[in-house]
């Protein structure tokens with residue numbers, strides 16, 4: 001049986017010091033309220049009970065904001081202590097990760113990143129920064145200075161780069177930036193619908209595919225082996241199937257749904273639906289998590305993902321072979337299109353798989369010789 005894993009995206013506060021142009025939480029960023037430690041205690045208690053009953057072997061708590069580092073470090077130290085208490089006798093291996101804009105960093109926060117969190121992703125645009133404050137001033141310079149300070153202090157950081165019209169043609173610079181620092185990173189394309197329509201920085205599926213393919217080429221041509229999510233996940237799966245005959249299997253949320261999101265008030269959602277109260281499973285502060293996950297909203301979300309996979313992936317030759325279908329099940333709608341005959345075309349993930357297959361055919365599967373290949377860990381699919 002596959003290992004049963006879980007990602008819990010936890011938003012204790014949406015307060016943020018920046019107003020990034022593409023942020024999907026703009027109307028919530030001035031709100032300084034936070035989930036209390038008493039409420040977090042209930043969350044951990046109920047999550048731990050659910051994990052124990054469901055046999056979850058490993059789980060990540062992904063602390064999101066707003067800007068998570070605006071909360072006092074002591075809040076997290078106390079939260080981790082509560083968490084340790086609830087998971088002390090559990091057989092679930094727990095880790096805590098966060099994603100920060102890194103514009104606020106003092107000694108206490110440095111220590112929190114070094115010893116409290118297991119890993120941390122830093123949001124950086126690298127080119128054409130849209131990471132601005134309320135006055136429209138770019139704050140990426142501050143984040144970059146703090147990045148070097150944190151790295152010098154021994155903090156292991158990953159990167160998160162949002163793909164926009166501003167940086168879509170600069171993937172080599174993005175790649176070189178992270179390569180020089182030996183930082184794994186995630187390229188996170190903007191999706192239509194996450195912000196008001198008609199913004200100049202919007203991109204389409206073709207931009208995303210082009211950026212993914214460029215990064216795949218750069219990575220494949222280089223001895224550097226740190227993961228680039230989701231590109232190296234795709235390379236790994238294509239290689240495993242074509243070189244070693246190892247099938248990817250399918251991503252089936254009906255069997256096990258490995259992701260949930262909890263907002264500041266305790267409402268639980270699928271990650272894509274966070275803050276949409278019409279799609280909440282209910283409130284973990286008032287009900288057991290197991291009850292919430294057995295409720296009609298969660299069942300409807302699962303049914304919808306199944307329908308989407310049947311519609312788009314079921315006729316795809318990659319499905320279950322070199323692709324689990326996670327891109328469609330968890331991805332954004334602008335990644336696939338309907339053809340004139342009514343069938344669906346998986347533009348981004350299908351396109352990237354074809355691109356990698358062509359590379360492997362040309363290279364005669366020489367990727368096996370890539371020095372650092374064996375060290376490429378699987379990158380999990382969220383945050």
Ligand code: SF4
Nearest residue numbers: 313316319323346350
């Ligand atoms: S390539 Fe696209 S359509 Fe094919 S299985 Fe993967 S996600 Fe589904």
